[in-house]
Amino acid sequence: MGFKITLAGDQGSGKSTVARLLVEQTGAAYHSAGQTARDMAAEKGMDIAAFNLWTESHPEIDYEIDGRLVRLSDDPRDLIVDSRMAWRFVRGSFAVFLFADPVESARRILEAGRATETFSTLDDALSGVRRRRESEIKRYADLYGVNIKDPDNYDLSVDTTYASPAEVAAAILAAFADWQAGERQKRRLICPAHLSYPDDEPDHAALERHALSIELGRPLPPVTVSLCDGAYRVLRDPEVALAAAAAGLPHVPFVLSDAPLPEGVQFVKLENLTAC
Secondary structure, eight states, rough: OOOOEEEEOOTTHHHHHHHHHHHHOOOOOEEEHHHHHHHHHHTTOHHHHHHHHHHHHHHHHHHHHHHHHHHHHHSSSEEEEEOSHHHHHSSSEEEEEEEEEEEHHHHHHHHHHTTTOOOOOHHHHHHHHHHHHHHHHHHHHHHOOOOOTTTGGEEEEEEEESOOHHHHHHHHHHHHHHHTTTOOOOOOOOOGGGEEESSSSOHHHHHHHHHHHTTOOOOOOOOOEEEEETTEEEEEEEHHHHHHHTTTTTTEEEEEOOOOOOTTTEEEEEGOOOOO
8 A cells, every 4th residue: 555645734835836746756646635626616617715615505515525535545556635634534644734824825826826716916815815714614614523724633734934845845755754664743844934033132052052953963852832813933942943044944843832922022023033
């Protein structure tokens, strides 16, 4: 039986592009549930956002698409599967979730100019992304009682906001190799430039220590991050991400925390950080 890598993620996160790279680099076959849905939408004269809203009252469409995923479990081929629900229905797969900043996602969609996703401005595309995301979250919660945004559904979550498709594909294949070797701890990777940092003096000894680890090829510890109102703020060990950014690494490992933000601390993006 061949391997299965499943890709889910935000609209505009680069799933199709990354999937094609994985197919090229592994020789696996490709299955796209998104393309199936876009073809169905086009047949009905709808854009994909309208089609998603329509399917909320027509669950038979999802059952048809997802039934195909179930059958892929017994497909003997190596497969790269691009689908929101493949993590649930394709047994024994390595499940990956791609995410990106909503504005960057909207920009990519606007530039792609797909016939089923027609937007005239960036604001229109951003609104469309949000509507589709809300529609899909509701639809799959109603159908299957799951939250497709829950990172615990996936073996690996990868930020694509400031990483190239090639860098994302490389991160997936590296984590997949570890997974095949028996390392089953869930991983999350974020771009250092996607984080907001405390605007205070970093620990320079820690910066040097992590820079040395990078130089020697040692794994970095995860950065502790809070996600609130769409912003990823570093709560602990910002020096890890700062060292990664200085070294030009596309990603740094992170863990999410529910801890409250510290009082009196101002958080700024990497390009606005004054204390280095």
